Amino acid sequence: xxxxYHKFIEDTSQKSFDQIHRKTIRYNISRYDAAVEKxxxxxxxxxxxxxxxxxxxxxxxxDLPKFLVDFEANFQSRGGKVIWAVDxxxxxxxxxxxxxxxxxxxxxxxxxxxxxxxxxxxxxxxxGIESLETDLGEFIVQVAGEKPYHIVTPAMHMSxxxxxxxxxxxxxxxxxxxxxxxxxxxxxxxxxxxxxxxAGITGANFLVADxxxxxxxxxxxxxxxxxxxxxxxxxxxxxxxxxxxxTDLDLFWPLLASHGTGQNVTAxxxxxxxxxxxxxxxxxxxxxxxxxxxxxxxxxxxxxQRRALACIRCGACLNACPVYKNIGGHSYGVTYSGPIGxxxxxxxxxxxxxxxxxxxxxxxxxxxxxxxxxxxxxxxLLYNRNDSVQAGTAKRKEAMVMKGWKMAMLHRxxxxxxxxxxxxxxxxRFVSELWGSRRELPVIAEKSFAQLWAERREGKK
Numbered sequence: 001x002x003x004x005y006h007k008f009i010e011d012t013s014q015k016s017f018d019q020i021h022r023k024t025i026r027y028n029i030s031r032y033d034a035a036v037e038k039x040x041x042x043x044x045x046x047x048x049x050x051x052x053x054x055x056x057x058x059x060x061x062x063d064l065p066k067f068l069v070d071f072e073a074n075f076q077s078r079g080g081k082v083i084w085a086v087d088x089x090x091x092x093x094x095x096x097x098x099x100x101x102x103x104x105x106x107x108x109x110x111x112x113x114x115x116x117x118x119x120x121x122x123x124x125x126x127x128g129i130e131s132l133e134t135d136l137g138e139f140i141v142q143v144a145g146e147k148p149y150h151i152v153t154p155a156m157h158m159s160x161x162x163x164x165x166x167x168x169x170x171x172x173x174x175x176x177x178x179x180x181x182x183x184x185x186x187x188x189x190x191x192x193x194x195x196x197x198x199a200g201i202t203g204a205n206f207l208v209a210d211x212x213x214x215x216x217x218x219x220x221x222x223x224x225x226x227x228x229x230x231x232x233x234x235x236x237x238x239x240x241x242x243x244x245x246x247t248d249l250d251l252f253w254p255l256l257a258s259h260g261t262g263q264n265v266t267a268x269x270x271x272x273x274x275x276x277x278x279x280x281x282x283x284x285x286x287x288x289x290x291x292x293x294x295x296x297x298x299x300x301x302x303x304x305q306r307r308a309l310a311c312i313r314c315g316a317c318l319n320a321c322p323v324y325k326n327i328g329g330h331s332y333g334v335t336y337s338g339p340i341g342x343x344x345x346x347x348x349x350x351x352x353x354x355x356x357x358x359x360x361x362x363x364x365x366x367x368x369x370x371x372x373x374x375x376x377x378x379x380x381l382l383y384n385r386n387d388s389v390q391a392g393t394a395k396r397k398e399a400m401v402m403k404g405w406k407m408a409m410l411h412r413x414x415x416x417x418x419x420x421x422x423x424x425x426x427x428x429r430f431v432s433e434l435w436g437s438r439r440e441l442p443v444i445a446e447k448s449f450a451q452l453w454a455e456r457r458e459g460k461k
Contacts, residue, residue: 075289079277108190190225238291311340
């Protein structure tokens with residue numbers, strides 16, 4: 001077993017029995033469910049919309065190099081610069097080079113899961129650069145010294161009382177401050193930071209190939225300010241964020257909004273095609289887009305799991321997952337939690353270390369049902385499990401138990417011949433650890449079905 005696995009077991013055991021945590025997360029997700037149900041009504045035919053989106057994203061995945069080259073050419077034609085990063089370390093090095101070139105010491109960031117993936121904030125801090133999250137939820141978890149709990153809602157695990165207590169400790173706000181008071185305080189603080197920032201760093205919800213455009217979706221306006229005020233704008237995005245045409249946004253923006261927050265469309269949707277052009281009054285003087293691989297090409301090479309690259313990070317699968325609702329986002333111990341995280345993390349990070357995430361599922365299929373781009377998530381978890389076994393990552397004891405189970409299942413006599421007492425002893429010795437300490441091990445009946453069936457037939461003669 002890996003350290004990640006042991007920590008996962010420890011954290012999930014604790015969170016599953018934390019009634020306050022479960023009450024908070026279920027309340028917040030219930031509000032999401034109600035909003036999303038309303039948001040989906042904007043579609044005359046939601047099934048067809050999801051089919052269209054899936055077709056477009058799958059087309060991109062199949063021909064990803066072409067679309068990436070098109071994006072690069074179109075973006076650079078307007079004065080932007082594209083940097084290709086093989087992994088997170090290279091992406092961080094390139095960002096530090098840019099910031100050093102421009103003598104940047106103060107950076108404002110909009111919400112970006114990719115920057116969490118490469119642990120950018122801590123790397124900038126080590127380099128003596130202030131990096132401030134400007135999304136309210138991200139700002140809250142940054143102040144708390146935590147990682148985002150959820151792909152869309154970073155502070156979903158915190159109640160308004162928790163946030164008020166945090167801001168009382170960190171900023172000496174009055175105890176019991178209301179959400180409105182906290183928001184007003186953060187707004188005032190951040191406006192000053194925006195004005196004096198040397199560089200702005202954002203992610204990208206979509207990269208448009210035919211126009212070389214970076215599309216950013218948000219509800220607070222902080223990303224727009226991170227782009228507009230600083231002289232330098234750095235975008236970091238996974239290579240899978242590509243969509244073919246600008247007109248595709250009329251499909252993807254409503255799908256992302258309705259499944260992510262329950263809105264018809266988010267409050268701010270920005271399309272940025274490069275640095276400030278002649279005659280334009282705002283925008284950065286220089287703009288860079290860093291295209292991050294970080295093992296995405298390895299996932300692309302997986303015939304069965306490559307469809308996971310179609311994900312638009314709406315978070316719907318997390319909110320539908322019964323496992324996530326009980327163990328929460330932090331228990332996964334990785335950037336991308338929930339069903340989508342369980343599928344992609346073993347390939348983005350390390351299969352042997354994170355294979356356990358693909359087993360943290362009931363395989364109920366709720367994640368697949370709600371996915372706006374029709375990713376067959378529950379099936380992909382099974383493919384991950386199979387690949388982990390084929391790669392020889394199973395423990396020796398686990399492999400032996402499964403080999404013995406297979407042998408017994410293929411030979412009727414091996415199932416029927418031992419007594420129930422012997423079978424129960426074998427179960428306790430070989431299966432109990434794998435079954436888990438919190439589940440009651442099934443007791444094998446005195447008579448097998450074959451014996452009962454034979455007796456019944458004999459009684460009818």
